[in-house]
Amino acid sequence: LAPDLFSLQGLRNSGPMLQGWREQWRRMQEAAGKIKDIPLPEGKMKPVGYVVFQHEVRLDRPVQAFGRWLARIPQVYAENILFQTPTSIAAKDDPHCLASLRNYRSLMPMSHEARKPMFDLKAVDGAIGSHARLVEVCHEDFKSLATKLSDKINLRLK
Numbered sequence: 001l002a003p004d005l006f007s008l009q010g011l012r013n014s015g016p017m018l019q020g021w022r023e024q025w026r027r028m029q030e031a032a033g034k035i036k037d038i039p040l041p042e043g044k045m046k047p048v049g050y051v052v053f054q055h056e057v058r059l060d061r062p063v064q065a066f067g068r069w070l071a072r073i074p075q076v077y078a079e080n081i082l083f084q085t086p087t088s089i090a091a092k093d094d095p096h097c098l099a100s101l102r103n104y105r106s107l108m109p110m111s112h113e114a115r116k117p118m119f120d121l122k123a124v125d126g127a128i129g130s131h132a133r134l135v136e137v138c139h140e141d142f143k144s145l146a147t148k149l150s151d152k153i154n155l156r157l158k
Contacts (some may be wrong), residue, residue, distance in 0.1 A: 003069035015080035099145035
């Protein structure tokens with residue numbers, strides 16, 4: 001999710017769509033249960049969380065314009081995706097927020113050129129000076145995301 005109006009509206013639209021898909025899956029399972037040759041997975045689909053991305057960061061915090069939108073995401077997510085009563089909680093404290101990935105600026109085009117992930121860029125790829133530090137931050141952010149996601153789905157990382 002980007003911290004903006006369009007992502008919040010996307011959450012509002014996605015909730016009913018996901019609920020509809022779950023209901024369709026339940027009906028398919030009922031029908032498949034009558035025909036023993038069609039094994040279907042349980043289909044207990046549930047969201048594991050959300051990732052906020054592409055916001056500007058200053059002093060390790062989102063800039064104020066993004067912060068306003070960011071503050072609304074947990075409530076809209078709880079209400080429209082989880083169908084729970086929204087609470088006032090900051091995204092950084094929301095257990096459903098898997099990560100907040102900043103705008104890594106010029107690392108993206110560098111990674112395209114080097115044909116490798118942003119968090120794996122080296123000096124030979126152009127990641128020198130402040131870019132080298134941003135690569136480290138990027139690596140930490142993505143590692144944290146992978147860890148949280150693997151914990152949520154009970155997958156053991158090497």
